[in-house]
Amino acid sequence: MGKRISLKDIAEKVGVSTALVSYVLNGKEKEKRVGKDVVKKIREVAAELNYRPNQIARSLRQGWTKTIGLIVADIANPFFGTMVRVIEDEANKFGYNVLFGSSDEDSEKLGALIDTLCNRQVDGFIIVPPEGSDAAIKRLSEREIPIVLIDRKMKGQNIDSVLIDNYTATYEATNYLLDKGYKRIAIVANKSSLNPMSERIGGYCEAMKEEGLEKEIHIELIKYEHTRADMAESLDKLLLKESKIEALIFTTNSLSISGLYYFRNSELKVPEDVAFIGFDGDEAFDFFYSPITYIVQPVEEMGKESVRLLIDQLNGSRKTVQIRLKHSFIEQQSC
Amino acid sequence: MGKRISLKDIAEKVGVSTALVSYVLNGKEKEKRVGKDVVKKIREVAAELNYRPNQIARSLRQGWTKTIGLIVADIANPFFGTMVRVIEDEANKFGYNVLFGSSDEDSEKLGALIDTLCNRQVDGFIIVPPEGSDAAIKRLSEREIPIVLIDRKMKGQNIDSVLIDNYTATYEATNYLLDKGYKRIAIVANKSSLNPMSERIGGYCEAMKEEGLEKEIHIELIKYEHTRADMAESLDKLLLKESKIEALIFTTNSLSISGLYYFRNSELKVPEDVAFIGFDGDEAFDFFYSPITYIVQPVEEMGKESVRLLIDQLNGSRKTVQIRLKHSFIEQQSC
DNA sequence: ATTGTTTGTTTAATCGATTAAGCATATATT
DNA sequence: AATATATGCTTAATCGATTAAACAAACAAT
Structure with a gap:
């Protein structure tokens, strides 16, 4: 794999420290008082070398990954497919990507998925909880990881959710x-x-x-x-x-x-x-x-709302919100 | 967020260096000749503290993420939904997770997706290429990033693909x-x-x-x-x-x-x-x-084969493989 | 007693980006 | 002239895990 360009490569080529390069490429050149010529030079070299920041490194340092863990019952099911699609688009708008998995309505599989996604340091979860997953969800929420339940919820748990009435x-x-x-x-x-x-x-x-x-x-x-x-x-x-x-x-x-x-x-x-x-x-x-x-069920709306709730949590909101949307009734000729 | 347990925490509690802990938890205690008592102690403490390795840190160090980038036209479409589902399951078997995106058959969107997924250091791609994405795919393949095209291919490019005849x-x-x-x-x-x-x-x-x-x-x-x-x-x-x-x-x-x-x-x-x-x-x-x-089209088979091809590449295979599967014909009453 | 080997452990560099703190100069203030 | 402030940049620690290399102690061989 052709070696990727790192901050260091740019720094060396321009003849400055990586700190300056980082400041400039993150738009902090004013705040950090970087010299005008240097700013220009760094921008040029970054473009020339086609620099792309390594998100893994950034995540490790920053403590977040800008990734949402999404677990539905089965992505092959069009209802969930659409839901995932909406969530994907909405998350992208906020700069988040989606790591997903299908639980197959199996709480053990859910547990395993939650583990892998946690290990991958997702910032929060949107989950369609299967039967019997109360314990797994509770454990997660006790770790104070942001969660939004969608389509379903368990009784008596104080967790954000988006459902229809x-x-x-x-x-x-x-x-x-x-x-x-x-x-x-x-x-x-x-x-x-x-x-x-x-x-x-x-x-x-x-x-x-x-x-x-x-x-x-x-x-x-x-x-x-x-x-x-x-x-x-x-x-x-x-x-x-x-x-x-x-x-x-x-x-x-x-x-x-x-x-x-x-x-x-x-x-x-x-x-x-x-x-x-x-x-x-x-x-x-x-x-x-x-x-x-x-x-x-208004899947699009549900998907959007769930992302919105999750982002709110990720931005520090501490209050639990339970959203209830209205269903639609499509009358055709079967009654 | 309740602080996650790191190798260091275990090391401190046991009273050894992080190196030993890493060896033991990666099953290298023989090879690295770690003392029996220490092995036992480390295992105990790791279990007790419920240690989970931080994959982000590991990825940064190792240079791989065990993540596959998957780009389909639209995950809300059941055909692609099923494909994604199969790929997800198959990838999991090999220890990989899936980061995905929908291109909406738009080559620009595809380019943007490829960029984000690259920045997130996915190890390889499985892509349903939209019209006009030749350049984007070529660029990717020139960077020597493993790719498998599925469902479609462009003419005259030497890239792994899985299609029906x-x-x-x-x-x-x-x-x-x-x-x-x-x-x-x-x-x-x-x-x-x-x-x-x-x-x-x-x-x-x-x-x-x-x-x-x-x-x-x-x-x-x-x-x-x-x-x-x-x-x-x-x-x-x-x-x-x-x-x-x-x-x-x-x-x-x-x-x-x-x-x-x-x-x-x-x-x-x-x-x-x-x-x-x-x-x-x-x-x-x-x-x-x-x-x-x-x-x-045999979506399941296509999905599985595409993962297999990608894994082969990730394991170092250099030869291009183009797989052609057989379609099925389901006869009902419309002719 | 000297040298060599095995065993068990630590040290420290590394991955790539971020950022607080420090260090020079140059300019302004009294 | 002496001090204060602004400007521009570098150093080095940090995130958490991995791993080559160094090291010490115990044991074996001569």
């Missing part, structure tokens, strides 16, 4: 179905103790109760890494065996997609036989034979 | 349509001088010529950042005004998706009125009213 999202979606006359409404959710999932379920239950339909509450729990067969089993139970559900609310994108695959091969038609509300927009929703009505 | 992909797809009796076949492509696009067009043309259909060759070029209106204009021209095209081959995923949106609102039906071959699998393809037949 999940309760209202499903509450409104349920009411939308109720208004349309559906009564036997089921919600399809993941097994999860994390805030968003319990809120999503909570919003649905509340809306059902308000209509006096507590007996019709059906909560179908499916594990995170489910197969299409798992989904088929659950939906068969809900739609055929059990109490002939008339409408389904899905609470994550991947559950929604699995649900669509089910109806693609089912006798039952959407919305004639069953109404369908999906979660988090997807092109597939648009191309389903009856385009799917869905709840979307 | 694009020529054969469209050649076979075209023959598939010809076998089914379609004659008026058009290809929808991006304006691009990059290898894959010209090969994709080339394979199509060759197959058409072999059937003596050179007069029926229709190449419709659409710019990378196109709107659905752009697509509609092009397809209207091909299907309504011009020579009543019977079949369409799309050459990228986003072109395919735009195409699907067109047919979603069109009088013309797939495949009765027009046959449709998409590019790079997508859930949307499965949910279109007549599930789309498509060409897929």
Whole structure:
């Protein structure tokens, strides 16, 4: 690898100490009273040699890396892909780069990722916390490393977070179905103790109760890494065996997609036989034979806000901020 | 931020020099003949203080960062998202982390990204090169920084690359349509001088010529950042005004998706009125009213191979390797 | 007793940039 | 003329880990 140019090379060529070069290239020539001719000469030589500062050296000395550690569930998932993209762009604006990893919803993997990223001295973290990661997150926050949780949060921890108001999202979606006359409404959710999932379920239950339909509450729990067969089993139970559900609310994108695959091969038609509300927009929703009505989280806004919160912390803010954004409801033809 | 434990802290607590601590924690206690008791003590104290090496310091000293710079067009695009995911996992296996950026198909942005990543001393690059980035890539490769191009390559540059055999992909797809009796076949492509696009067009043309259909060759070029209106204009021209095209081959995923949106609102039906071959699998393809037949690139394999090639280079390999993988053809009901 | 070898440890340089502190000159002030 | 202040630059420590080289003590060989 062709040797990179260092401050020292410039200093030698100009015939001054590295201190002066550093001052000039960091725009401190006034403050540090560097002679005009020298300033000019240093600038020239730096340009001529195409000098690029070694950020590693700078980081070691300064104690920061201008790097954000970003951990999502799976970057191959378009929802998180978009989130990462927004965070990347926003972080760049503030001079930060992003080191990232996918947790696969596995708290052990999360722990390992946090370790590597810490060793690499990231300045702060933006994390989509998986189930059971409370301890890992707590440990991190006790080390006083800036963190922002996004998309989810754990109960009762005093950590910055950016979420939508999940309760209202499903509450409104349920009411939308109720208004349309559906009564036997089921919600399809993941097994999860994390805030968003319990809120999503909570919003649905509340809306059902308000209509006096507590007996019709059906909560179908499916594990995170489910197969299409798992989904088929659950939906068969809900739609055929059990109490002939008339409408389904899905609470994550991947559950929604699995649900669509089910109806693609089912006798039952959407919305004639069953109404369908999906979660988090997807092109597939648009191309389903009856385009799917869905709840979307404002990913762009969430990403931006999370960076903003993190930067605030990095700039010394000590107060905990929990941001709640509003979801959107895209009405198409599946209900 | 709670002060991190350094080698020095351990050294002081044990009462030895940092050299010994470093030897022991790097498993060189035999080679460097460190006393047994001392080894034990150092290990104990390191565990007790929960020591984590500062990778920044280590990198500065060693001259490597164990970091790969990864630049794709847009990480929010599921195709690249998956690619990034695979590369991330594969790199981790070899002890590398990934610093990434999205170029937005913009060669200037690519240049800026390369600069930042170089300043951060990444050990090597995996890049999806955008149009017009020849100079930037060349400059990088002249600095003898290991690079692997993925998904695309520029003509006549002696750089490692991982691509599918694009020529054969469209050649076979075209023959598939010809076998089914379609004659008026058009290809929808991006304006691009990059290898894959010209090969994709080339394979199509060759197959058409072999059937003596050179007069029926229709190449419709659409710019990378196109709107659905752009697509509609092009397809209207091909299907309504011009020579009543019977079949369409799309050459990228986003072109395919735009195409699907067109047919979603069109009088013309797939495949009765027009046959449709998409590019790079997508859930949307499965949910279109007549599930789309498509060409897929083996993203996982491509990602893995690219990491393998890069690691080889990082381990000192000097020979240029150009890998060509085979595409797959998923037959559904759109032709 | 002298020299050589092995064992176990420390010293100090190094990576590249930053920056407080110190040291000359030159100029201004009394 | 003596002192103060401003100007312009250098020295050297620092961040944390690695590692060649030097060193001391114990032991073995002659």
